[in-house]
Amino acid sequence: MVNTLRTIPLFTVERLSIYLRTFRESLVEGMDFISSTEIGKRNDFTAAQVRKDLSCFGNFGIKGKGYNISELINTLETILGLDREWKVAIFGLGKLGGALASYKGLKNARFNVVAIFDVDPKKVDKTYKNIPVYHSDMLKKVVREKKIQIAIVAVPTDSAKATIQRILDAGIEGILNFTEARVPYPDEYIMKNINLAGELESISYYLIHSDR
Amino acid sequence: MVNTLRTIPLFTVERLSIYLRTFRESLVEGMDFISSTEIGKRNDFTAAQVRKDLSCFGNFGIKGKGYNISELINTLETILGLDREWKVAIFGLGKLGGALASYKGLKNARFNVVAIFDVDPKKVDKTYKNIPVYHSDMLKKVVREKKIQIAIVAVPTDSAKATIQRILDAGIEGILNFTEARVPYPDEYIMKNINLAGELESISYYLIHSDR
DNA sequence: GTTTAATTGTGAATTCTATCACAATCTATT
DNA sequence: AATAGATTGTGATAGAATTCACAATTAAAC
Numbered sequence: 001m002v003n004t005l006r007t008i009p010l011f012t013v014e015r016l017s018i019y020l021r022t023f024r025e026s027l028v029e030g031m032d033f034i035s036s037t038e039i040g041k042r043n044d045f046t047a048a049q050v051r052k053d054l055s056c057f058g059n060f061g062i063k064g065k066g067y068n069i070s071e072l073i074n075t076l077e078t079i080l081g082l083d084r085e086w087k088v089a090i091f092g093l094g095k096l097g098g099a100l101a102s103y104k105g106l107k108n109a110r111f112n113v114v115a116i117f118d119v120d121p122k123k124v125d126k127t128y129k130n131i132p133v134y135h136s137d138m139l140k141k142v143v144r145e146k147k148i149q150i151a152i153v154a155v156p157t158d159s160a161k162a163t164i165q166r167i168l169d170a171g172i173e174g175i176l177n178f179t180e181a182r183v184p185y186p187d188e189y190i191m192k193n194i195n196l197a198g199e200l201e202s203i204s205y206y207l208i209h210s211d212r
Numbered sequence: 213m214v215n216t217l218r219t220i221p222l223f224t225v226e227r228l229s230i231y232l233r234t235f236r237e238s239l240v241e242g243m244d245f246i247s248s249t250e251i252g253k254r255n256d257f258t259a260a261q262v263r264k265d266l267s268c269f270g271n272f273g274i275k276g277k278g279y280n281i282s283e284l285i286n287t288l289e290t291i292l293g294l295d296r297e298w299k300v301a302i303f304g305l306g307k308l309g310g311a312l313a314s315y316k317g318l319k320n321a322r323f324n325v326v327a328i329f330d331v332d333p334k335k336v337d338k339t340y341k342n343i344p345v346y347h348s349d350m351l352k353k354v355v356r357e358k359k360i361q362i363a364i365v366a367v368p369t370d371s372a373k374a375t376i377q378r379i380l381d382a383g384i385e386g387i388l389n390f391t392e393a394r395v396p397y398p399d400e401y402i403m404k405n406i407n408l409a410g411e412l413e414s415i416s417y418y419l420i421h422s423d424r
Numbered sequence: 425g426t427t428t429a430a431t432t433g434t435g436a437a438t439t440c441t442a443t444c445a446c447a448a449t450c451t452a453t454t
Numbered sequence: 455a456a457t458a459g460a461t462t463g464t465g466a467t468a469g470a471a472t473t474c475a476c477a478a479t480t481a482a483a484c
Contacts, residue, residue: 008421009440009441009442010440010441011440011441011442012441013414013417013418014410014414016413016414016417017407017409017410017413017414018394018410020413021392021394021410035460035461035462036461036462037460037461041396042394042396043394043396044394044396044397046442046443046444047461047462048442048443048444048445048463048464049441049442049443051461051462051463051464052441052442052443052463052464054463055462055463055464059462059463061461061462061463062449062450062451062461062462063448063449063450063451063460063461063462063463064449064450064451064452064459064460064461064462065450065451065460065461065462066460066461066462067462079417080413080414080416080417081413081416081417081419081420082413082416086412086416088412094311095307095310095311095314095315096308096311096315098307098311099306099307099308099310099311100408102307103307103308103408105369105392105408105409106408106409106412109409109412109413111409111412111416149419150412150415150416150419157317173419174415174416174418174419175415176408176411176412176415180233180317182230182233182254182255182256184253184254184255184256185256188422190415190418190419190422192411192414192415194406194411195229195230196312196315196317196318196388197229197317197318197321197323198226198229198230198233199388199404199406200298200300200318200321200323200362200388201228201229201232201292201293201294201321202225202226202228202229202292202404203362203386203387203388203402203404204292204293204294204298204323204362204386205225205228205291205292205293206225206386206402207293207361207362207385207386207402208293209220210400210402221470221471221472222470222471223470223471223472224471247430247431247432248431248432249430249431258472258473258474259431259432260433260434260472260473260474260475261471261472261473263431263432263433263434264433264434264471264472264473266433267432267433267434271432271433273431273432273433274431274432274479274480274481275430275431275432275433275478275479275480275481276429276430276431276432276479276480276481276482277430277431277432277480277481278430278431278432279432
């Protein structure tokens with residue numbers, strides 16, 4: 001029985017791109033089929049978890065053999081929405097914003113960076129890696145014209161909250177936030193926060209509080 | 213009753229740095245006390261969750277009033293291990309590695325980048341932002357001499373797996389991995405994976421599969 | 425002082441996730 | 455075509471995390 005999309009566990013969704021990557025990797029290695037055990041081994045998951053996750057979307061496995069790798073790559077790409085092009089804007093052309101704008105993995109994965117926003121007069125109205133750089137005041141206009149769907153936020157801490165609020169106001173519903181600001185947002189939006197200091201702090205916690 | 217550290221929920225630990233940031237922010241705003249409700253409001257958590265999280269470590273709150281902000285800042289810094297200096301190495305001096313090495317938030321938070329590793333002869337044996345750059349072959353020696361405790365991995369995809377394996381072999385027990393490689397590791401180590409493409413892919417998933 | 429309002433800390437209930445364990449079924453071999 | 459071995463899909467179970475709900479306590483107002 002196939003789960004309806006409404007009831008897919010959040011944690012399953014987070015793992016889908018890991019599965020996709022594993023399938024791609026094993027395809028490169030020349031494999032045709034891969035078992036849940038092997039997928040689990042490569043990612044430190046139990047085999048049962050892999051099977052349960054994939055079974056949310058259909059019965060893709062063949063008993064006694066495993067999963068057809070190229071079939072599952074297509075399936076997961078469709079499920080994840082990678083069968084279309086996404087229009088992405090980067091906010092903040094500092095070191096991190098520049099690194100993200102240069103990252104080739106994005107375009108390969110069909111996340112197309114079509115605009116960069118900054119407030120520095122020395123940067124705006126030029127291009128960076130062939131991507132036009134706009135002043136942040138142009139946000140609403142550019143978003144509307146270019147139909148931007150996803151924002152990546154890499155502005156300095158002190159302007160982070162205001163920037164994110166303006167992105168929400170402009171109606172961009174998908175946000176990947178690299179700043180330490182955390183801003184409440186409506187249900188129909190999706191925001192993922194990546195906080196470098198926070199990650200290091202929890203690593204610090206675990207290094208202290210494990211018996212070793 | 214105070215929880216023993218052994219039984220702190222993983223998710224609580226992840227939220228501690230968010231609480232710390234909230235306390236610092238409210239201190240700057242001139243507040244002395246803050247309630248669980250207000251902490252929750254600022255971060256989209258329920259008040260009950262905030263109270264339960266903080267109560268893992270002691271009874272810090274004052275009924276009718278809330279939490280003493282400067283006391284909690286000190287407490288959380290101690291719990292998270294921010295009362296000491298951590299020695300960090302960055303692996304890979306590309307755009308992302310460079311951005312991370314330049315990030316001032318790290319040093320402020322007592323994560324001190326004392327070494328950068330790369331394989332490019334044009335980069336090694338020089339300094340970057342006053343940080344010495346070593347050839348990756350020097351890994352074990354430098355780690356031993358500088359007592360490096362945390363590794364941040366920002367190397368290209370194709371060398372990621374091998375790099376992480378060598379970091380594990382060198383005995384660095386805390387790893388923050390910005391590559392898409394996922395490498396199984398022993399229990400006493402702690403590795404956190406940050407995967408840009410993966411985050412965007414799950415944003416893509418939610419944008420498609422929400423009724424709107 | 426007394427009262428009212430605010431807020432904590434926490435057991436109990438609920439919801440969400442992961443694992444177990446095994447029948448069902450497919451492959452591969454002979 | 456019969457058998458042995460591998461692997462899936464999933465109901466049942468166990469485990470984790472979150473929320474509820476309220477007694478207990480403190481602050482603040484008068």
